[in-house]
Structures are given as structure tokens and as C-alpha cells.
Amino acid sequence: MVGKIDDSLFSAHEHALENEERCPKCGSALVIKHSKRGPFKACTGYPACDFIESLNHNDGHIVKELGMPCPECGNELVLRQGRFGMFIGCSAYPECQHIEKRDQEPEAETMDINCPECRKGKLHEKKSRFGKAFYACDAYPKCKFAVNQKPIKGNCEVCGYPLLLEKKLAAGIVKVCADKKCQHKQGQ
Incomplete structure (x- = not known):
């Protein structure tokens, strides 16, 4: 026997802006749109207002604190999720822009x-x-x-x-x- 599926699960993203968030540039309402790069908030005043804000979280947010000091400034190193994958960087970003380089395989002879x-x-x-x-x-x-x-x-x-x-x-x-x-x- 098949149970009834809760339809609200599929429309959860549509209710994300129910409180009618306003554009910080012009004050018009914001709507959620989708592109090949993922969902984003856009101003309904387009083309007069070109405000957009990504809803993807590949913006360098901290995933884990590593408990090791940054060799440049002494602040803690953290694991971050960025646009191109995971990387280790300084927790004091953008003041300190130290990033740990991955060990590259030696070039084949x-x-x-x-x-x-x-x-x-x-x-x-x-x-x-x-x-x-x-x-x-x-x-x-x-x-x-x-x-x-x-x-x-x-x-x-x-x-x-x-x-x-x-x-x-x-x-x-x-x-x-x-x-x-x-x-x-x-x-x-």
C-alpha cells in the first residue's frame, strides 16, 4: 500500500521568501530563480535593478576548524568549501589570504x-x-x-x-x- 506523499516537501524552496524579502538596492520584492549554476535570489525590478544573490554555499564557508596556526599570521587554519572544492585556508580571511597548497604529484619523467x-x-x-x-x-x-x-x-x-x-x-x-x-x- 502506497502512503500519501507530503506535497509541501517539493515546494519548500518556493516558501523560502514567504516573508517577502526586499531588494537591498531598490526595495522591490525578491524571487528565487534557477540557472545552470544553481538557485539564486533576483530582484523583480530587473532590468532597471540587476541585484542577484547566490543561494549556493560554495562561497568559502568554514567546514571544520583544524587547530593549527597559520604560518603567516598565527590565526587558526580552517577547512573551507569553495567554488572549486575543499581547501585549507586562514580563518582571518580576507585580512590574511594564506592557502595551503596540495601536494602535487611529481611530473612523470x-x-x-x-x-x-x-x-x-x-x-x-x-x-x-x-x-x-x-x-x-x-x-x-x-x-x-x-x-x-x-x-x-x-x-x-x-x-x-x-x-x-x-x-x-x-x-x-x-x-x-x-x-x-x-x-x-x-x-x-
Whole structure:
């Protein structure tokens, strides 16, 4: 048996401004609107008044106090939720703008494989913004060569392309021509 759902749960945001909040710029009523960046309060006097206020809380608000002193001013460091995610900063912001940098992974070393496209750069491993490894020419942005599989020194036995890729299949690891037109599988 299905129970009755309380409809007020779905319209809670509509009642957020029931006390008819007023625009601080012109005194007109404020309404809640939605955009791809989330909900916001807007003045009904638009376009004469352009007041808006975000209702998202990704504004650097404090999530947790860390109990450690700021190295610049001595105030406490705090964990904040910002527009681009969590970060550690000084509790005395904006007077002190100290932010702790995340430990960055060391840049992967350049492989001893020449770029088959420009023949000037070397290939090296990089990480995508999603953490997945790929291999690209270090002459970027002049050369935009990149592959997803691990490159191996060698030439294709069919077309002569100067790079092979290590491809993992259910049957094991095989060498494949890096040229998209050829992609010939070679024996070990």
C-alpha cells in the first residue's frame, strides 16, 4: 500500500521568501530563480535593478576548524568549501589570504621515445583531469600528439610507423601500430 506523499516537501524552496524579502538596492520584492549554476535570489525590478544573490554555499564557508596556526599570521587554519572544492585556508580571511597548497604529484619523467608526429619532442606520461594516464609529446602546444596506451619503441612491420603501443587484451599484452589507419597487431 502506497502512503500519501507530503506535497509541501517539493515546494519548500518556493516558501523560502514567504516573508517577502526586499531588494537591498531598490526595495522591490525578491524571487528565487534557477540557472545552470544553481538557485539564486533576483530582484523583480530587473532590468532597471540587476541585484542577484547566490543561494549556493560554495562561497568559502568554514567546514571544520583544524587547530593549527597559520604560518603567516598565527590565526587558526580552517577547512573551507569553495567554488572549486575543499581547501585549507586562514580563518582571518580576507585580512590574511594564506592557502595551503596540495601536494602535487611529481611530473612523470620523459620517456626515451621520440614523438612520431613532430620528431622533435619526446613522449612523456601525463594525467587527465580524471586521473587517467595518457602519453603526450613534450613539445605541446606546437605538437598535439597524444595516445592512451603505453608507447613502446619500435617500428610497425606493415606500414613502418615509428611507434608501437602496448595494448592489453584478454589473451594478454600485444604490440599494436600507433598509426590509427594501420593498427596492425605484432607478435611478441
